[in-house]
Amino acid sequence: MIQSVDRAARILAVLGSGPPRLGVTEIADRVGLAKPTVHGLLRTLEHHDLVAQDPDTGKYSLGPGVVSLGNSFLGGSELRARSLRWTEVLARKAGEAVWVATLSGPRVIVLHHVFRPDDTVQILEVGATVPWHACALGHAIVAHLPTAEQARALASDLVPLTGRTRTTKAALRRALAQVRRQGLAVEDQEATVGDAGIAAPIFGRDSVVAGAVGLVGPADQLLVPAEAEPDLDRPDAAHPDVPRPELGRAVQDAARAISRDLGAGRGSPLGPVLSALS
Amino acid sequence: MIQSVDRAARILAVLGSGPPRLGVTEIADRVGLAKPTVHGLLRTLEHHDLVAQDPDTGKYSLGPGVVSLGNSFLGGSELRARSLRWTEVLARKAGEAVWVATLSGPRVIVLHHVFRPDDTVQILEVGATVPWHACALGHAIVAHLPTAEQARALASDLVPLTGRTRTTKAALRRALAQVRRQGLAVEDQEATVGDAGIAAPIFGRDSVVAGAVGLVGPADQLLVPAEAEPDLDRPDAAHPDVPRPELGRAVQDAARAISRDLGAGRGSPLGPVLSALS
C-alpha cells in the first residue's frame, strides 16, 4: 500500500462524502494528517483536475476530472452494457423504474437506471450509492457473496435510513437466507419511505455475483399483502409484504438473461444449475 | 507535486481513455514506469475501489469508486445546481436538447443534460467530454478565458472530429473573436456529423467564466442560411450558417439567468456591463 496515494484517495473520499466544499484544515482533521501534507496532496490532485479550488474562498472540492473518469467506467462496464437490452424490457413489462447496481465496499452503486415508462419527471440516479443493507439490490448481491466477504458486509455500519430499515445482524442474516432460498430480494421502505424494491442477483463468469437488477417504485405498486391468513377477521393486520408474483418472475428472468449474456455458469459448481433454470 | 500521487492520477487517466481493460505491462508502457511501480500503485488504488481487477484475466479497469466520486461532484456543483431551473425552460422553449458544460484541461465536460422534449430515446451524455475546439460550448468558454489560459487552450492538440472541424489556430482565433463580439458561439457539425450547437458563456463570481450552456441538435433545426445574399440566383450555394435568432436569444437569456444566480458581476470590471445587459 503506497502511503501517499492511499492518503490522496482518502482525501477524495472525504471530499466525496460530506459537505461539498472543505478547507485544508478541515480535510487535515478528517483524515488525521498535518496541514502541509494535505496541501501538497491537494495540489497534486488539483493538477489532474481531480479536485478544484474555489478561487474566492480557497476551499477545495472534487474536480471535473472525476466525472470524466466515472463516465469512462460506466462506458467500459460490461455489466452495464449487457444490462441495457434486458432492463428496457423489464421496465416496460413492469411499468416501474429499473436499477442495475454493483457493490462497492458497504454500499451499492447504481450503474444503470431505466425510467418508469410514464411521462412524470424523474431524476437520474446513476452513480448514486445506497447502503447495501437498506435496499433489495444490496441484499441480492450480499446474499450470494463468499462467506468471508459476507461477514465483512455484515460487520459494516448498519445505519437505519427509515424507521423500517433492518439493522441487526440477525435480521439481516435471516433476510439473506430468504433471498438465497427464493432467489429474490424484497425491501419495503427500508431506504426511502414509500418506496419498495424487488431485486435478483446477476452472476458473471465463474458464477460470482457481479451485481443485481431490480425494480424500484411505490410500495403499494410492487408489493401485495402476504398470503391470506386463516383469520381474515383482522384484515387491517395484514401488511404489504410479498412481491407481486408476476413482477418477481420478471425480475428473475431479467437477472438470468443478463447473467447468461455475461457468460455465467462456465466451469463452476453452480453452472449446471443455472443452465437448467434458463 | 507529489510524485506517486501524480503517477497514480496518470494511471487513472490512462484507464479512463483508451481500452477499458489494460494489463500491468500495458499501463507501465503508457505511463513510462517500471512494472512493479505500476503494480504497487494499482494495488493501492484498488484498495479504494478506484480501480478493479478482473479476477479472470488479471487486467485492470476503473473501479466503482470513481462513479461514486463523479456523482458527488455533480451533486456539489454549484454551476449544475443553478442550471437545473433555467435549462428546463430553455429546452422547452427551443424544443431541443440542452447541455451545460465546464472546461477541464483541453476538453469540456457535460455537467447537465436536459433531453429534447419529445419521446424519442436519447442517451444521457452527462460526464461525456468533447475537445473544446470542436463544440460551441468550448468556444463560448475559451473565448472568455484570461489570455494566458486561452493561449494554453489554443496550444492543445486540435484534432478534427469531422470534416468540418476547424483546427487551425487562426480559424479558431477568428471564431473566438466572433464569439466575444456577439456573445454567442455557433458550431456546425464540427463534433458530430448532422449536429450543430449554439452556446453562451456562464460567468461566476468576479465574472470569470464558470462554464457554458447551449443547445445541441440537428443542424437544420438550429441553423438557418446566412442572411440573404445579393445574388439569389445561386440558392444552393447558401449553406446553413447562422443560428435561428430566437434560439440564440433564448440561449443568451438562459446563460445570463444562470450567471446571475451564480452571483456574477460583483466587484469586477465586467460587472457593470453584465448588469446593464440583464
Place this chain on the structure above:
DNA sequence: AATGGTGTTCGACGATGCCGAAAGGTTCGC
C-alpha cells in the same frame, strides 16, 4: 515439454515526501 507472455514478490538504494515552524493574507470583532 519448452517457450513467451503474463501478474506478482523481494530487497537494497537513494530520492522523495512528511511535518514543525514561520510567513503572507483575509476576515472578523472591537
Place this chain on the structure above:
DNA sequence: GCGAACCTTTCGGCATCGTCGAACACCATT
C-alpha cells in the same frame, strides 16, 4: 481603523517511503 485570530501557503532538514532490477509463479501457446 486597528488588532487578533483564523485561514492557506511556503520553507527546509530528517527519516521515511517509494522506486526499480531481478527473480518468481503462473498460464496459454507452440
